[in-house]
Amino acid sequence: MRKSLLLGSLVLVWVVAGLFPHEPWKADEAYSFGIVYHMLQTGDWVVPAVAGEPFMEKPPLFYITAAGFARLFSPLLRLHDGARLASGFYLLLAFLFAGLSGRRLWGPGRGTTTVALLMGSAGLLLNVHLLVTDTALLAGCAIAMFGLTQAQDRPVAGGVWLGLGTGIGFLSKGLVAPGMFGVASLLLPVLSPPLRTRRYALFLAVAFLVALPSLTVWPFALYRRSPDLFREWLWNNNFGRFLGFSHLGPRKTGSYLILLSYFALPAYLIALWAIWRKLRGGLQETAFAVPFAVFLAMWGILEASSEGRDLYAVPLLLPVSLMAASVVPALSRRTSDILNRLGAAVFTGGISVVWTMWFALTSGHPAALAGLLHRISPAYVPAFLPFPFALAVVFTAWWLALVASGRGRQHGERAVFSWAAGTSLCWGVAMAILLPWLDAGNSYRAVMKSLAVAVPPGHEIAMTSLGESERAMLDYYTGIEPHRIVPGGRNDFDLLVLQTRPGGNDGMGQGWRKIWEGSRQGDAKECFRLYHRDEEPIRQVLTSPDPKLRRKSKG
Numbered sequence: 001m002r003k004s005l006l007l008g009s010l011v012l013v014w015v016v017a018g019l020f021p022h023e024p025w026k027a028d029e030a031y032s033f034g035i036v037y038h039m040l041q042t043g044d045w046v047v048p049a050v051a052g053e054p055f056m057e058k059p060p061l062f063y064i065t066a067a068g069f070a071r072l073f074s075p076l077l078r079l080h081d082g083a084r085l086a087s088g089f090y091l092l093l094a095f096l097f098a099g100l101s102g103r104r105l106w107g108p109g110r111g112t113t114t115v116a117l118l119m120g121s122a123g124l125l126l127n128v129h130l131l132v133t134d135t136a137l138l139a140g141c142a143i144a145m146f147g148l149t150q151a152q153d154r155p156v157a158g159g160v161w162l163g164l165g166t167g168i169g170f171l172s173k174g175l176v177a178p179g180m181f182g183v184a185s186l187l188l189p190v191l192s193p194p195l196r197t198r199r200y201a202l203f204l205a206v207a208f209l210v211a212l213p214s215l216t217v218w219p220f221a222l223y224r225r226s227p228d229l230f231r232e233w234l235w236n237n238n239f240g241r242f243l244g245f246s247h248l249g250p251r252k253t254g255s256y257l258i259l260l261s262y263f264a265l266p267a268y269l270i271a272l273w274a275i276w277r278k279l280r281g282g283l284q285e286t287a288f289a290v291p292f293a294v295f296l297a298m299w300g301i302l303e304a305s306s307e308g309r310d311l312y313a314v315p316l317l318l319p320v321s322l323m324a325a326s327v328v329p330a331l332s333r334r335t336s337d338i339l340n341r342l343g344a345a346v347f348t349g350g351i352s353v354v355w356t357m358w359f360a361l362t363s364g365h366p367a368a369l370a371g372l373l374h375r376i377s378p379a380y381v382p383a384f385l386p387f388p389f390a391l392a393v394v395f396t397a398w399w400l401a402l403v404a405s406g407r408g409r410q411h412g413e414r415a416v417f418s419w420a421a422g423t424s425l426c427w428g429v430a431m432a433i434l435l436p437w438l439d440a441g442n443s444y445r446a447v448m449k450s451l452a453v454a455v456p457p458g459h460e461i462a463m464t465s466l467g468e469s470e471r472a473m474l475d476y477y478t479g480i481e482p483h484r485i486v487p488g489g490r491n492d493f494d495l496l497v498l499q500t501r502p503g504g505n506d507g508m509g510q511g512w513r514k515i516w517e518g519s520r521q522g523d524a525k526e527c528f529r530l531y532h533r534d535e536e537p538i539r540q541v542l543t544s545p546d547p548k549l550r551r552k553s554k555g
Contacts, residue, residue: 007112007417013395014119014424015091017431018129020081023443024476026520027469028311029084029130030444031055032063034472036083036131039067046221047229050468051475053484054226056233057248059218061171062086062136080476083131090135091128095119097142097165098318102325104149105287110325113413116420117270117321117328123263125427127311133172134314140169141315144181145322147207148188148290152195155203162203163210171214175238176301178215180315184297192289244306252308256299259310264317266339266419270324270331277327288326295319331412339415344403347422351396351429358392358433377441379521385436392432399425440521444473447518447528452478454516454530455495461530462493470499470528494533502527 024033034050045064048055066086073082095115102114128135144165150158169177189195223230240246260268278288298316360370362382402421463482475481482497498506512531519527
């Protein structure tokens, strides 16, 4: 019980730290909140849109959830802070079902070990504390994984959970979750002969029936609204991204197995040892075959995809943590001590670095570090905030007490819990005292407010190359929805906003006069310019922006 309470407290610190208060950050969070804001303004849950333009990358479940949290907590929190609670909600679901899966597979006590391994993975920590749909995908995968753990002895209940989780994953990020768990479900009886039964067929049938509404209701509603938008979502943003012909997102540049070597520490190393042990004796054990099959399915689909980002590897952390949890009690004393001491050194050092940065920001000493931090985020104004400071002191003392006490009844568990506690509390310290500094360097508020002041009352703004994140923030902070200029469309606008590079030539012809220019402080890669038309029609600038400035979606 004490271990569970300790872990629960650490999970809350891990989840809540960094969720708020801060502005929507570039780039994923800004456009994601733009979709949420559009839903709050219009009530349209069928067609995700940014500043009035359809944005068909992903289905709407996460955005609907975020809009609900934003509206529910709007008297207490700013809309974007309230919306970000959706990420915390889905993260808690992911931890809950990861723990339930660990307990079902490996027995009492292993659920907390699984959660500790998942929480200690740096890749999870750094990717899911923003307003991103991948948190809902992670929760869906965790629920579906829990369903797979019941395939052998509880086919109906397991099928319900598998179908529910797959449906959540689909409504969060499209076909990737059904693809992953469809492949894993077919692979599982290949790896585990005990599952080659009619009960397993019943399990799959129940899962399909439960998932079917999630797989059909929204796509059908979208198709009825607009067949063109349906094709844009299904063909370009699902098959096109996977096969690479749509050219919408970043290309994959390396193997996810290499990424996991630091993305999933220390769970990845322990999981590799677990795989080696199990392969020597065969994979007849259904319990281990479940996370192994899911890992193979997820890894294979991610490697086959033409696009790739670190964020896409987040679901892989679930099967990795489950496989590692199976052998944690079997870790030798020497291995456990190495992991324990390494965790103590890494996170004590990390907390020390955070405090050093905070001291430099608030006092100006050492001057070299203070100058570097100011150049990174020049908009930050140093201020002493008593409550965040007190939280950081509490988290630091908590960590030092855990290091001194060496909590844990077993050597392997002590190492795992030490790593998880260090991750959580180091993150808590950093978010308590460095969040205002980070926020100042990632917010669009100041530049968009400045742009709005330069717009004469009653005028509409045209655009050609403004990115999704920037359109969303212009709409949110100023209420201005820029109109995209397209051949054959309106050409009677007398104001045009461009997103370009500092010092670059926009190619604007005679008759256009620059009336404003601005950028986020410290951003040397992009700036915004507002032009007023004196004489020439706007059609002369339809092709003027540098094509290199046309932004690709992050995915």
